[in-house]
Amino acid sequence: MQVTFESPSKSTEIPECSSVVALLFEGNTYTPAVKNLDTMMQGGIERAIKSSDFSGKKGQVLSLIAPAHMSVNRVVLLGLGEIDNCSAQIVTESGASLAVELLKMPCTTATFLLEGITVPTLKNHEIGAHLAAGVLLRSYRFNKYKTNQKPEDHRRIDSLKVILDLPEKADECFSKLSHQIAGVFWARNLMVEPPNILTPSAFVHELMSLKDLGVKIEVLEEAEMKKLGMNTLLAVGQGSENPSYLVVMHWNGGNPEEAPLAVVGKGVTFDTGGISIKPAAKMDEMKMDMGGAAVVAGLMRSLAGRKAKANVIGVVGLVENMPDGKAIRPGDVVTSLSGKTVEILNTDAEGRLVLADALWYTQDRFHPQLMIDLATLTSAVVIALGTKYAAAMGTDQKAIDQLKQTGECVGEHVWQMPLDDRYDKDIDSTVADVKNTGANGAGSITAAHFLKRFTNDIPWIHMDIAGVAWSTETHPLSGKNPSGFGVRLLDQFVAKYYEKSI
Numbered sequence: 001m002q003v004t005f006e007s008p009s010k011s012t013e014i015p016e017c018s019s020v021v022a023l024l025f026e027g028n029t030y031t032p033a034v035k036n037l038d039t040m041m042q043g044g045i046e047r048a049i050k051s052s053d054f055s056g057k058k059g060q061v062l063s064l065i066a067p068a069h070m071s072v073n074r075v076v077l078l079g080l081g082e083i084d085n086c087s088a089q090i091v092t093e094s095g096a097s098l099a100v101e102l103l104k105m106p107c108t109t110a111t112f113l114l115e116g117i118t119v120p121t122l123k124n125h126e127i128g129a130h131l132a133a134g135v136l137l138r139s140y141r142f143n144k145y146k147t148n149q150k151p152e153d154h155r156r157i158d159s160l161k162v163i164l165d166l167p168e169k170a171d172e173c174f175s176k177l178s179h180q181i182a183g184v185f186w187a188r189n190l191m192v193e194p195p196n197i198l199t200p201s202a203f204v205h206e207l208m209s210l211k212d213l214g215v216k217i218e219v220l221e222e223a224e225m226k227k228l229g230m231n232t233l234l235a236v237g238q239g240s241e242n243p244s245y246l247v248v249m250h251w252n253g254g255n256p257e258e259a260p261l262a263v264v265g266k267g268v269t270f271d272t273g274g275i276s277i278k279p280a281a282k283m284d285e286m287k288m289d290m291g292g293a294a295v296v297a298g299l300m301r302s303l304a305g306r307k308a309k310a311n312v313i314g315v316v317g318l319v320e321n322m323p324d325g326k327a328i329r330p331g332d333v334v335t336s337l338s339g340k341t342v343e344i345l346n347t348d349a350e351g352r353l354v355l356a357d358a359l360w361y362t363q364d365r366f367h368p369q370l371m372i373d374l375a376t377l378t379s380a381v382v383i384a385l386g387t388k389y390a391a392a393m394g395t396d397q398k399a400i401d402q403l404k405q406t407g408e409c410v411g412e413h414v415w416q417m418p419l420d421d422r423y424d425k426d427i428d429s430t431v432a433d434v435k436n437t438g439a440n441g442a443g444s445i446t447a448a449h450f451l452k453r454f455t456n457d458i459p460w461i462h463m464d465i466a467g468v469a470w471s472t473e474t475h476p477l478s479g480k481n482p483s484g485f486g487v488r489l490l491d492q493f494v495a496k497y498y499e500k501s502i
């Protein structure tokens with residue numbers, strides 16, 4: 001999809017395109033473009049609004065066939081809700097619901113008429129950029145493996161032209177968002193890729209593309225991890241034919257003196273549960289158990305693409321959890337990189353084993369000012385929060401508050417769950433230092449306590465994204481596809497709190 005921003009031309013003519021889109025706020029305060037179109041259509045817009053239930057609510061769309069004398073096929077009205085409540089997220093979501101409507105029609109080009117529109121919290125060019133971003137985010141498709149596509153599968157929006165007051169400023173704002181969206185799309189693609197294709201080594205190969213953007217990449221192979229003592233990570237992969245990897249990505253855009261932010265992702269390319277095997281129903285969904293790693297990849301792409309002025313380290317543990325003669329068993333004890341011994345009571349609680357070594361390695365080597373891990377870690381979080389909030393737990397309350405607040409701005413909501421020594425006791429083992437499952441409920445919290453034991457008390461936040469990574473319900477910005485939840489959130493988090501010092 002090509003997006004261009006242009007100044008209004010002197011003539012009042014609408015450029016040739018399939019659909020022309022104008023905005024309306026709730027309460028029907030007509031924007032200049034709507035007034036113009038209404039005149040052009042001899043009162044047709046007012047009549048259409050009066051004879052429908054369109055009231056300008058956010059995301060509401062009214063699509064009209066254009067009269068014969070106009071050069072466009074359709075005139076589309078898009079509601080943005082109440083003008084005083086308008087925000088970047090509302091504009092983005094409205095753009096996304098417009099995309100759904102546009103994609104229903106065989107239309108390939110659209111022109112937005114935004115001249116003169118401002119709201120209390122957004123400038124004209126920001127409205128244009130976020131609107132285009134919303135359309136783009138919801139236009140995501142993954143048809144790679146369909147050899148017999150229906151015409152609807154082919155449908156796409158070829159180009160968006162946005163007419164507004166300051167096109168250069170809109171371009172600048174949209175350029176940042178488009179890097180973010182490239183990160184989101186990449187994360188989504190990685191999650192949809194089937195597990196026979198996206199093996200740990202294929203994932204490593206994918207990450208190599210970041211080099212072109214200036215990201216430095218290091219790959220630790222099994223032999224090296226064995227030498228270092230990363231036995232809990234290796235334990236998860238030992239039942240698989242596909243070797244395990246740990247990949248470190250460096251984006252050094254900030255002050256060289258400043259300690260980095262580290263983001264660590266669970267990358268289980270397929271989770272059968274291992275010897276504690278999962279039931280057959282829906283086991284295919286466990287191809288997205290590398291969702292945390294995909295978000296880390298997407299974030300690095302966004303940061304490098306927009307040349308973020310911050311130092312960020314991305315670390316992903318890439319493994320496949322399979323049952324096999326060589327696989328770990330319930331009852332096994334392994335020694336982690338930290339030196340702590342772990343009793344594996346359930347081989348399906350494997351994500352925390354991968355993260356234990358990845359987190360310890362990250363803090364030990366990089367001394368980050370904050371470490372955030374992302375993981376599709378527990379089904380318990382889906383019970384607790386469903387698909388609308390990710391869970392966050394950690395040891396840096398200020399950073400958690402900042403993360404929650406940023407989440408509200410980008411519509412990626414985060415809910416904090418408690419850490420408490422009384423939960424921590426639940427994972428004391430009788431034969432080793434720690435066991436990999438608790439027995440008294442609170443599965444997401446005991447999982448976080450397990451991770452906490454491998455953070456060496458550096459400031460840390462754990463995000464359990466099992467419920468939000470791939471929503472079963474239609475999501476405003478991603479539909480039924482994986483969401484890429486975390487890329488926009490963390491990109492914005494970095495922009496807000498880590499780029500300010502330069």
Ligand code: BES
Pocket residue numbers: 271273289346348349350351376377378379380382436437438443466467
């Ligand atoms: N990958 C799963 C968690 C998961 C479940 C992610 C549903 C996405 C959707 C994780 O490895 C797992 O199996 N966790 C177990 C832990 C239990 C054995 C302590 C779980 O939550 O059931």
Ligand code: MN
Pocket residue numbers: 271273347348349350351
């Ligand atoms: Mn599992």
Ligand code: ZN
Pocket residue numbers: 268271289348350351376377
């Ligand atoms: Zn898992």
